[in-house]
Every structure is written in C-alpha cells, then in structure tokens.
Amino acid sequence: MGLEDCLSPVWNQAHVFLDSSTQGKKVLRRPYGRVDRPRLKKQLLARCIKHGVVFHKGVVKGAEHGEGVSSVQCADGTAVHSSVVLDATGHTRQLIQFAEGKKFDPGYQGAYGITAKVESHPFDVDSMLFMDWRDEHTAADPAMQNSNEKLPTFLYVMPFAKDRLFLEETSLVARPAVDFPELKERLQARMQHYGIKVTEVEDEEYCLIPMGGVLPQVPQRILGNGGSAGMVHPSTGYMVARTLGGAPTLADAIVEQLCAPTDKASSSRSEPGPQNEQEANAMAASIWNEAIWPVERLRQRIFFNFGMEVLLKLNLTDTRQFFAAFFDLSDHHWQGFLSARLTFPQLIGFGLALFVNSSNRARANLLAKGTPGLIGVFFNLAKTVGK
Ligand SMILES: Cc1cc2nc3c(=O)[nH]c(=O)nc-3n(C[C@H](O)[C@H](O)[C@H](O)COP(=O)(O)OP(=O)(O)OC[C@H]3O[C@@H](n4cnc5c(N)ncnc54)[C@H](O)[C@@H]3O)c2cc1C
Structure with missing residues (x-):
C-alpha cells in the first residue's frame, strides 16, 4: 500500500468560478484528492513499527546539547537522549530557533468549513470546486459585499455525494487573518444563496495557517521539517504533499551524516554519530543546507x-x-x-x-x-x- 492509497476520494478535475459569466468558469484538468488523515496516520505508524521505531509519549519542553549528545526534556520530567533531534511540532515550533530581533510576521490563510449531509446541492459530484469567487450571495448585504470586495474569500467544495459534501469559506491570505465569525457568516450567506439546506453537520473545521514570514535560523543544531521549518508554501498554504515528498531525502541526509565518520576508510570508530559539539553542529549544518533548505x-x-x-x-x-x-x-x-x-x-x-x-x-x-x-x-x- 502506497501513500497515494491514502487519497480518498479523488476527483478527475476541478472547477474555478471567477465570476458568474461564462468566461469566468475554468476547468482544471488535473486530479484532486482528499487526504484521508486517519488512513495516512495508520499507514505511517505501521511503517514506523515495521522498522523498529521506538515511541516515547510526552510533551517536549526543551533540549540541551553537549559532547555530541542532545537531551530532549519532557514535561513529565523524563529525558530522551540522541545524536540528532528533529523538531516536528508544526507551527508551535517548540525547539526551533529564530534569529533574534526578527519579527515573525506571516500572512494567514483562514478558513471555516463543515462536512455536512444536505437535502441537495448544486455542485457537480464528479469535480471538486477549487475556488468560487462569485459574490452574488452578498448582494442583499452591502456591508458584507463591501468587506468581501476589500478582503475577498472564496468557497472551496469537495462534493462526496448528491447529499453530502465539505464546504469551506477560505481567505487565501490576509494579514491580520480574516476572523472565524466573518468566515462563518459568509459561508452561511453562500449556502442560503445556493439553496443548500443542511440536515446534519458531521464535522466543523477551523483552519489558520501561517504563511511566509521569516525562516528559522539556517543552519542550527536542532533540525526542522514541515511547519516548524517554515515549509508552508507562502502563496497557497499547501505543505503536506511537499513535506511528505521531501521526507526520504531528509532521512537519507540524516543517515548519511550520522554514518559519515564510521564510513571513512581511515576511521577507527565503530559507533555512528558525532563525538563532540563541533561535529554535531557540522552534521546539522550539512543536513539543513542539503535537505531542509538547500539554496534552490x-x-x-x-x-x-x-x-x-x-x-x-x-x-x-x-x-x-x-x-x-x-x-x-x-x-x-x-x-x-x-x-x-x-x-x-x-x-x-x-x-x-x-x-x-x-x-x-x-x-x-x-x-x-x-x-x-x-x-x-x-x-x-x-x-x-x-x-
Ligand atoms: C483545518 C486545516 C486544513 C488544512 N488543509 C490543508 C491542505 O489542504 N493542504 C495542505 O497542504 N495543508 C493544509 N493544512 C495545513 C497543514 O495541516 C499543516 O501545514 C501541517 O499539518 C503541518 O504539519 P506538521 O507535521 O509540520 O505539524 P502538525 O501537523 O501541526 O503536527 C505537529 C505535531 O506536534 C505535536 N506537538 C506540538 N507541540 C508539541 C510538544 N511540545 N511536544 C510534543 N508534541 C508536540 C502536535 O500535537 C502535533 O501532533 C491545513 C490545516 C488546517 C488546520
């Protein structure tokens, strides 16, 4: 089973509505899949278990380094020791350092969405609706129309069936973020305009993704990946596919660096990994520069x-x-x-x-x-x- 099996459902194409005119409709001939998160998590965990990964459950508070060994402290008082530490705490960035004095000033993608059973909806179930910028739903409310003109949001729809779908009102990027009550109000106005009557809300989604802004210090002793390393695409908010795609390169770079001292023909070492802080810093720098943030x-x-x-x-x-x-x-x-x-x-x-x-x-x-x-x-x- 590959990671592509964690996409469900997959639509063969997507639509964009820029406005209500005939030219305003674009058909994007590219498949679009929804990540089935429980399935993805299950599959990644199964792979870890198969390869002998040992888990330690705890909330990370900090990390210390000395003699080529890092010690990660957990809130319960336990500590985990290792040669390399990678911070994957997402946008909390628990361990990753940012250059002092540099303000973290990202844009924000904000979205409010629901997965719902409905009486009916007007969307084509064979296509996903990537962006709907039509604004007729604001016509009866000049204040909403005005604020949508200044800070536009679009509708994003994954139609699962004729009576079940995911609808989300999304602000592509704003600084400060468009707040959730406003997104919710605009979504409700849209649903009313499209005659969508909800019979059951299965799930509600509140989305706030920091985009762009300053990067972590490159390089640094702790490694980063995903949100902690600032990998979100600053113009779209996407990151999951890129991070998963880059993970093997990152893993290879870590293995290569850890094994480099023992791989040298002249080496008398039997244990992989750094033996002092200088080596540990040099290894981390190579990994940052080759696999996390290469110059390209x-x-x-x-x-x-x-x-x-x-x-x-x-x-x-x-x-x-x-x-x-x-x-x-x-x-x-x-x-x-x-x-x-x-x-x-x-x-x-x-x-x-x-x-x-x-x-x-x-x-x-x-x-x-x-x-x-x-x-x-x-x-x-x-x-x-x-x-
Ligand atoms: C509603 C919503 C919809 C989204 N849709 C998309 C999309 O369609 N496409 C896309 O590419 N991206 C999307 N994103 C963004 C994407 O989910 C994030 O960019 C991505 O999850 C970040 O991945 P990550 O692994 O870096 O961090 P996370 O997924 O945030 O994982 C971090 C993990 O670290 C844990 N953690 C945090 N602090 C600590 C600590 N101190 N100790 C121990 N553990 C800790 C957290 O509990 C969490 O499990 C969406 C985000 C949201 C909220």
Missing part, C-alpha cells in the same frame, strides 16, 4: 513570499483578474507553481508569462503592487549568492 528552495521561497505580498494587496476585482491570467497559463506553469515544483529560473519564466497573459489593468496592478517588493526580492536573493 531558499530562492523559490523568496519568489513565493513575493507572490504572497502581492496577493495580500489584491481586492476581489484584482484577485479575479489575477486568477484569470493564472489559470490561462500553461499546465506546466500553473501546476508547477501550486505544487512548488518550479525551479527559481522557471519561476522567473512563470512571472513573465503571467505578466504577458494579464489584462492591461491587471498588468498595471501587478506593476503598482509588485514593484516595491522587488527590492526585497533582490536583497534576499543576494544573501543566497555563494551559499
């Missing part, structure tokens, strides 16, 4: 951060124009951008193609809202030269 990924993130800063400035009209140009790009460009598979030079090509594809008004907008951020892009890129 750092440059990619600079571009995505720039994208996020532009998105933060777009109102509903601008957002529609942006996505009209975005989804008219080649599959290679829009899919590569969303899945973080484009290299930095390819991202430059993406940016130019987006600019060429945009309407005159959208181009003027991109120039006005993007140009100030370009200085930061060049400054941050300069810091990666020679790494």
